[in-house]
Amino acid sequence: MGIFSKTCEYAVRAVFFIAQRTADGSRVGIKEIAVNIDSPEHFLAKILQDLSRRGIIQSVKGPNGGFYLDAQSLARPLSDVIEAVDGGGIFRDCGLGLKECSSKNPCPLHHDFLDVRNRLQNMLESITIGQFNEDLNLGIVVLKK
Amino acid sequence: MGIFSKTCEYAVRAVFFIAQRTADGSRVGIKEIAVNIDSPEHFLAKILQDLSRRGIIQSVKGPNGGFYLDAQSLARPLSDVIEAVDGGGIFRDCGLGLKECSSKNPCPLHHDFLDVRNRLQNMLESITIGQFNEDLNLGIVVLKK
DNA sequence: ACAATAAAAGATATTTATATCTTTTATTGT
DNA sequence: ACAATAAAAGATATAAATATCTTTTATTGT
Numbered sequence: 061m062g063i064f065s066k067t068c069e070y071a072v073r074a075v076f077f078i079a080q081r082t083a084d085g086s087r088v089g090i091k092e093i094a095v096n097i098d099s100p101e102h103f104l105a106k107i108l109q110d111l112s113r114r115g116i117i118q119s120v121k122g123p124n125g126g127f128y129l130d131a132q133s134l135a136r137p138l139s140d141v142i143e144a145v146d147g148g149g150i151f152r153d154c155g156l157g158l159k160e161c162s163s164k165n166p167c168p169l170h171h172d173f174l175d176v177r178n179r180l181q182n183m184l185e186s187i188t189i190g191q192f193n194e195d196l197n198l199g200i201v202v203l204k205k
Numbered sequence: 206m207g208i209f210s211k212t213c214e215y216a217v218r219a220v221f222f223i224a225q226r227t228a229d230g231s232r233v234g235i236k237e238i239a240v241n242i243d244s245p246e247h248f249l250a251k252i253l254q255d256l257s258r259r260g261i262i263q264s265v266k267g268p269n270g271g272f273y274l275d276a277q278s279l280a281r282p283l284s285d286v287i288e289a290v291d292g293g294g295i296f297r298d299c300g301l302g303l304k305e306c307s308s309k310n311p312c313p314l315h316h317d318f319l320d321v322r323n324r325l326q327n328m329l330e331s332i333t334i335g336q337f338n339e340d341l342n343l344g345i346v347v348l349k350k
Numbered sequence: 351a352c353a354a355t356a357a358a359a360g361a362t363a364t365t366t367a368t369a370t371c372t373t374t375t376a377t378t379g380t
Numbered sequence: 381a382c383a384a385t386a387a388a389a390g391a392t393a394t395a396a397a398t399a400t401c402t403t404t405t406a407t408t409g410t
Contacts, residue, residue, distance in 0.1 A: 062298050069302035076313055103369050122377025123385045153207050157214035160350045168337040168346045172328045183317045192313040201313045205305045248399050267407030268355045
């Protein structure tokens with residue numbers, strides 16, 4: 061298990077891929093996405109359906125249909141994807157699983173964790189879905205393997 | 206899902222509790238541990254069996270038996286517990302799940318993640334199992350609820 | 351030796367995450 | 381209208397994590 065669930069990993073990779081692949085205003089189908097981010101097609105379909113319902117990504121059915129991102133979606137912080145899929149627990153929950161952990165009633169790791177979590181959150185809030193399009197085009201960063 | 210698995214959360218809480226509770230050289234039984242860290246007794250038993258086998262904690266059977274920590278174990282970094290239970294993936298694996306992600310072949314989040322993960326690792330390596338005994342005694346930090 | 355204790359080990363159950371397959375609905379071009 | 385396309389939705393399957401229960405083994409005090 062990584063920091064995120066597998067579902068969430070697929071979601072982020074897919075969103076980055078859709079951003080790059082449809083920057084020209086086109087759409088991209090589930091099959092092409094799955095192949096290019098190395099994920100199980102039908103499982104990814106479920107994930108994208110959910111993201112679409114939540115308005116994180118856009119989709120149209122039928123010929124020439126597929127998934128894409130509007131300007132607003134491209135500008136979203138990546139943290140929105142994480143929150144949509146895994147929930148915000150990773151940004152908020154106690155590292156040791158205590159429900160009532162707080163600065164008033166802290167677990168032993170509370171203060172240290174607060175720092176790490178805040179850094180993670182700041183990082184994911186400051187990254188936008190569309191910001192890697194160029195790096196992906198240039199092959200400087202990758203989404204599979 | 207938090208940063209760690211539930212198994213790992215129980216393990217860390219238990220280890221901290223054993224450290225404090227047996228600082229006087231005594232042992233503590235599984236039942237008392239489970240109650241005080243609010244975990245399912247039999248499940249925790251499995252976890253502690255495993256930690257015991259790996260030498261992260263100590264145990265003796267029979268009357269007056271139970272779990273305890275020797276001086277060496279008390280001085281261990283908390284990261285050893287995490288590694289034993291969840292594996293080191295959290296310190297090393299790609300945030301997006303790519304097997305071959307590296308500085309040469311990075312995912313879009315590679316550099317940012319490296320920073321967060323290193324901080325987490327440094328933090329967990331610099332915390333020792335025994336270092337919260339006093340705070341636990343004083344009630345400044347807690348292990349349940 | 352024996353009974354009591356407590357962890358170790360084994361077996362099984364339940365829940366959640368991950369994955370696959372099939373059917374339905376919306377959209378497009380002819 | 382119709383056929384083709386592609387996502388949405390529904391149903392089911394598999395694997396992994398979490399949890400529970402039972403039996404065995406080691407240790408202790410009598």
